[in-house]
Amino acid sequence: MSLYEQLKWRGFIKDVSNEEKAKALLDNDKVHFYCGFDPTGMSLTVGHLVQIIRIMLLAKHGHKPVVLIGGATGLIGDPRQTSERKLLTLDESLANAEKIKVQLSKFQKDAIFVNNHEWISKIDMISFLRDFGKNFNINYMLSKETVQARLETGISYTEFSYMLIQAIDWLHLYQNMDCKIQFGGSDQWGNITTGLELIRKTVGEKHDAVAMSSPLLLKSDGTKFGKSESGALWLDEALTSPYELYQYFLNTSDDDILTYLKMLTLLSKEEIEALMEETTKEPEKRIAQKRLAYEVVLLVHGETKLANALNVTDSLFSGEFSKLSLEELQMAKKGLDSIESESINILDALVETKLASSKREAREFVKSGAVMVNELKVTDFDFVITKNEAYFDKYVIIRRGKKKFALVEIL
Template sequence: MELLQDLQWRGVIYQQTDEDGLKDLLNKEKISLYCGVDPTADSMHIGHLLPFLTLRRFQQHGHRPIVVVGGATGLIGDPSGKNEERKLLTLETVQKNVEGIKKQLESIFDFSGEHGAIMVNNYDWAGSMDVVTFLRDIGKHIGVNYMLAKDTIANRLETGISFTEFTYTILQAMDFNHLYDHHNCKLQIGGSDQWGNITSGLELIRKTHSEDAKAFGLTIPLVTKADGTKFGKTESGAVWLDPEKTTPYEFYQFWINTADADVVKYLKFFTFLSHDEIEQLATAVQEEPHLRKAQKTLAEEMTRLIHGEEALQQAIKISQALFSGNVRNLTAAEIKQGFKEVPSYVVQSEAENNLVELLVAANISPSKRQAREDISNGAISINGEKITDTAYTLQATDKIEGQFTIIRRGKKKYTLIKY
């Protein structure tokens, strides 16, 4: 199946500036195309993924992706989707964020070889431009009426918008124009909220080049959940690509907990599985939903893509241990991942090696009497093994790598004991 047909089947095309023109171009030649991200944080989250994965699909068909990290635009702030001014970041913060994002993009794209992806920073061409040059060479070509017609700007007129954020769309237009001139870039893709910025770039190219200059824009739909809640959010916040912010285990769990109503759509959006493979998984959702084959596949594909095979296997191991309750074979590093959100207690004294004392001190049981009753009733497990001796004292072997003991009361109430 040709590229645009595949993108249509996957549902990742929202708008195009010239569908027939782009189809004709892609049939004739291999092109360069770009997508950008502003470094407003030191990590991307999964809400950033779909445009970049779409860019990678172009690379798989022989086209050259250009990834723009917005060192300049990140200093200004995109007014899209905002009702008030963004807080301006310092240059040092933006540069630090750029480095964090670059590492994550390297897990998505192949930057090697003659036709490998290119990563650029728009601060390199916008940061040194003086204001007079900006006004004469760029601003002269973008009409105020044209900008006021943009939704991202029109929506902010009542609440107020600074000149700084007002010019953001011109800076993005500069990006497209620069890449068109220096990398023969003919297509920009982005989220649906970037339509106004993309078309501003096309306007600048049209105004500064001959009539036969051709460039195109394509946007990706906003990812939604069937129940109406926001995609990419959990109780603890955004699902980050940085393993220090969202561990590979948490990342894996996010995808494996996808609802049946969403999982086929996400397989199309985010994975590089074939049409046949996705159709088979769609059938499994209908006929064997209890097996959750589609969710497991989605979680494996996404965790492998972002964090690698080793982190995926570790996430699976932690998941299986927590499901079975047998956590003794987990390493200390795996326990840190799997029990990140579990209540914890730091042992204060040697006396707390006594299990009854520890249960009360860690607030697992409300009193010594209840602690003894819990133990004798078989409700207490240490590292997955039931303890029924009310006089039990924790041994060195109960302390995983000398750092952790995992106590479970009943079927689901875990507490992480730290030393």
């Protein structure tokens, strides 16, 4: 299977400006390609894994990745479908850019990292309007989907001009680093093709640049991929723990699992098909889901953090927490209803952690012997949870029945 065919099989190709050119560059050549990431936050999310995997896949086949961090475009704001973005300060944009560069470098150590603030900041307003703005008429810009989506609610000139700045990026990289391919999500297609148009008008019709996009990854029910009950899932473990990430993918629906294995892992076609066959035979074992969760956490956080996530998962299944490390207990906290207290009565703790709906119900649970505090069964209504019961003088696990858990952090 050629690289282009593999990209199609994995679902990485939605739009392509010239399929024959794309096949020639990807299958018969070794080229520089680029993908951009705007530093709108301090961390990327799991939604960015689609482009990260594609970067890794092309690099694996000998192509050279140029990763653009949008220190300048992050200051402008890529138009959303709903409303204007909150503008970042220059310091915020550059600080976020540096954090995202560190994140991305873990995935592709030999990538070339560039920040578009280096060249965009040097363009004065008159040059921007004469040298670049003159290449595009308003009708062309209004036809872009990102702009069309905002015409009813309104769009500022700032965000309207975003596509021109991204176009300048590609022209700069094409002329200075021989970047022949740009790719991104399908929501970026209008911006990407604007760059292609600027190259055509500047270099001429015989340019060899190719634009490509991939479909946005949605769940089979149409909802947004990468959203949990608590919000976005981040690649920064301080914002989303390895355990939370593991659980998210472990709970992937059967309808989504094949798509996720193709687009979020580097497993081969043969490995993915074998996993799907096993899962079809024994769906209750969730073999494919476990492998997906394993591969994603390993990719994002490495072997040690993956082992931590697996230990926490096993403990929450078995109810045995005594062997968890302090770091693993901190991970477990993210997956449990938790409260903080210097000391608390067991009945109050059951209600506040939502293990009981009322004190009356809490008494029934205690009376029937259904409540444990760490390794101790509690039968006394007056039992008080203190530092004495805590693992590492800090964490207490309350268990109700076989599968209901909560955590008390001792202050």
